[in-house]
Amino acid sequence: MKPKAPDLPKDFGRQCYYVCATTSDDGQNGDDGLGIVGIDLGTTYSCVGIYENKRVQIIPNDQGNRITPSYVAFAPDGTLLVGDAAKNQLAANPTNTIFDSKRIIGREWSDKSLQSDIKYFPFKVVNKGNKPHIEVTTSSGPTRLSPEEVSAMILRKMKEISEAYLNRTVTKAVVTVPAYFNDAQRRATKDAGTIAGLNVVRIINEPTAAAIAYGLNKQDSEKNILVYDLGGGTFDVSLLTIDNGVFEVIATSGDTHLGGQDFDQRVMEHFLKLWKKKYPTKADVEKDQAAVQKLRREVEKAKRSLSSLPEAKVEVESFYQGVDFSETLTRTKFEDLNADLFKSTLKTVQKVLDDASFSIKDVHEVILVGGSTRIPKIHSLVKDFFGGKELNLGLNPDEAVAYGAAVQGGILGGTAQDVVLLDVTPLTLGIETVGGVFTKLIPLNSLIPAQHTQTFSTAQDNQATVTIKVYEGERPLTRDNHLLGQFDLTGIPPAPRGVPQIEVTFAVDNNGILRVKAEEKGTGKKQEITITNDDNRLSEAEIKKMIDDAKKYAETDKERRKVVDARQDLENLAYRYKRLSSPAEKENRLSEADKDTLTKAAEEAISFLDNNPSATLDELRQQKDELEKVCNPIIASLNRNDDSAQDHSELKAFSSLGSNELSSRLKMPVDIGSFLAAVGKIIVRNIVNLCKQLKRFKACTVRRCIHHGLLKTRW
Known part of the structure; x- marks a missing residue:
């Protein structure tokens, strides 16, 4: 395909509507709008909230906990367990207890990170149509579950938690995903909601939800905030501008495979190495999944303790073959084991700033969310990166994302107003x-x-x-x-x-x-x-x-593009000259000799392109020069006889049109130079009026319009 010269965007007004009408619920609203809950479907823990009476309520589960483990298990008798009950029996039933489904959902079997994770999962993951499935034993025997089905079980649990608290049926939800989730992962998450009996009316990015939680009731003037979201399995960074209820995401980046689970695994590998060195005859401990999961449980506890203590004891009674496990994990050792992972998060922060053309000084607030941001080393690294700026630790890192999702549910349900969300x-x-x-x-x-x-x-x-x-x-x-x-x-x-x-x-x-x-x-x-x-x-x-x-490879790409452009220029020129020499084109004004000359030169150039697919930039330029040397004198003599009276006819015609007539005429082929000269003032006037309207709605500033590209028309 070939690109054609762009015209004035036909959806110019519709694009502006997208900005202003962000409280639309895409037709999902109904008389049960109050039931739209916000769910943070996390890798390790999930959380649900609802916006009611101008406030958000994070809903506790049946154990009284405000966060629920993202675990699913099938007990020996076939009973389905979800949440705390599933996690609590992991060590006793490792092969039938599923976790980290968020790291599996939406991925192909060949995905490298998935293949890496499979090595550490106690449950069996198999290939089914190039998609990973989890194999477990249920009451009906061996069963293969898709990641969507497992995530649906967790979402259904959050649905039940909400219904028990609200004492009404919940059918609609806003569900959060990592900002760097791709299309397949987002679709799979929506499918999981459908399986769970939920209409997922909106999927929003986790750091954006956290930003809403931060800025909901703030009436400050424009402020730039950076959300650093490090959870159990994913990492996101988003840069937003907040201005009187308008939340505009400027740039986002992340890693859908970095979080607390990876930090735990580094410690696990360290301790297993110590064990094998201390007990060489018991080096096959990793074959015993029950033992490994007991150790993982204690490692996670120790990691949490290190957020407030300099060291923690890791002990597992009768760890393997009757031998106890007992080691000390210091905060220094934990930080050393994960130093490269911690530092890699700062590269993502820098990328977001670069993408937005922001400096560190342009960021007014740095907000930490996600359970892994409780790690003291993360605090110090991020603080130092921003030149000693005090970090905003006011949000509950476990609940902030669900809080923002609940607000978005309130917006879509019509119970929350004055919030506009612009994501990217x-x-x-x-x-x-x-x-x-x-x-x-x-x-x-x-x-x-x-x-x-x-x-x-x-x-x-x-x-x-x-x-x-x-x-x-x-x-x-x-x-x-x-x-x-x-x-x-x-x-x-x-x-x-x-x-x-x-x-x-x-x-x-x-x-x-x-x-x-x-x-x-x-x-x-x-x-x-x-x-x-x-x-x-x-x-x-x-x-x-x-x-x-x-x-x-920016420079290499630049040179490659030059070659492609040169090749395209030569091809276009050759076909143009060939068309001019055809009988139907200006046949009364070209001599037969000139037609033959144009045809021969054009066909030689086309033949060169066909026979030299790897021609260099210099070779292509040389061919173009030779073609123009032969053909340009003929074209020049032809053009001298053109009627110059046509030069300004279109300009005069368009100058006399009103804006409505002009719009209806834009479908006609128009010389772009004449068009711009004739209607430039109309465009400028309409842009100014548009910006004034947007300012009235407090949904956008002129700068934001330009940033969004609403006013960027390429001619």
Whole structure:
């Protein structure tokens, strides 16, 4: 496909509506709006809350605890256990107790991080259609459960906890996910909600939810806050601007495979190494999952103790083959074992600042959320990174995300007002065009919901089918990015290359889920795809590598793009000259000799391109120079005879139009220079009026409009 010159966005007003009308619930609201709960579906613990009577209530479970372990187990008699009951019997029933389903959901079997985790899981994970499934023994015998089913059991538990507290049926929920969850993981989470009997009316990012918890009742002037969210299994950083109830995410990044579980594993490996050294005849201890899970339980307890004590005792009675385990874990040793993991979080913080073009001094508040932020070393590292700035520790790190999700539930249910949430996309989305170029439609850190339409055309004469290939990534060529999916648009009427108009629309909804549509304007034929979790989505390692590579190979990419552009320029020029020499084109004004000259030169250039797919930049430029040297004199003599009276006709015609007439005329082919000269003042006037309206709604500042891209029209 070939990109065409962009026109004035047809959805200009609709984009503005997206910003202002953020309290819309997408048709999910009803007479049970009060029942929309907010659920933090965590890796290790989950939490649920509800917004009622202008306040958030975090709901305790049947044990009186405000957080519930994200554990599912099947007892020997087949009884299903969820939460505290499941976690408490882990050591006695390790192979039938499931945890960390959040690290499995939405991933493919071949995912490297999944394969690494499987080594440490006491339960069995098997491959089923290139998707991981957990094999357990239930009352009906051996059973394979999908990660969605396991997560659904946890969500159903949170639903039951809410219903017991509210004394009414709960059918709707806002569920949080890590900011760096990809499309497949978000979809899988929504599916889990459906399985649990919940209508997941919105998925929001965890650090964004925490920011809402921080700023809900604050009426401060504009403030930039950075949310550092380090939980049991995932890590996110988001930079937001908060201004009188408007929460705008500027940039976000993270690692969907970093958290307290990884810190525990480092300590586990350390202690198991000590054990094997001390008891070489009992070195096969890892075969005993009951023993390993007993040790893991004590390691987690010790880690928690180290948040307030300099050292902790780790003891397991009759650990393995009748021998007790007893070691001391100091805070210093714990920090040393995890030093590289702790420091890696600061790289993510720096990336977010760089993406937003912010300096450390631009951040007014640093908010720590997630259970792992209780680690003292995390406090000191983050504080030092921000030049000694005092950290905001006012939020309960275990409850902040559920708190913000509950507020969002209140917004969608109509019980909470004066809060506007503007979140962003974690990666750039686009399609492949001629030469393998990645043409961006929705850039990294674009506010959502987002929609962008761009017109493309065919790359060959009489092309009847175009293939729309959808990619995500940050590199300029598609071969370095990740293919999300593809579809064909067929039935395009025969026409010269570049003539058909194919309109491609990307739409990312409030949940961060992508839909792509293509329409051939001449016939009205359409084709659409919703990227599903069955497509080859990215792992967090691939996402991280993609962005790191974008920086590392920036110069190489730049040179590659120059070659692609030069090749495209030569091809376009050759076909242009070939078309001019055709019988239907200016046949009365070109001599037969000139036609033959143009045809021969154009076909030589096209032949060169066909026979030299790896031509260098210099070779392509040389071919273009030779082509122009032959053809330009003929074109110049032709142009001298053009009627100059046409030069300003379009300008005069458009200058006389009002804005309404102008809008209806924009579908016509117009010389862009004349168009800008004629309607520039109208555009500026409308932009100023738009900004005044947005300021009235307190939903956006002029700066935010520009940042969002509402006023960025590419000509």
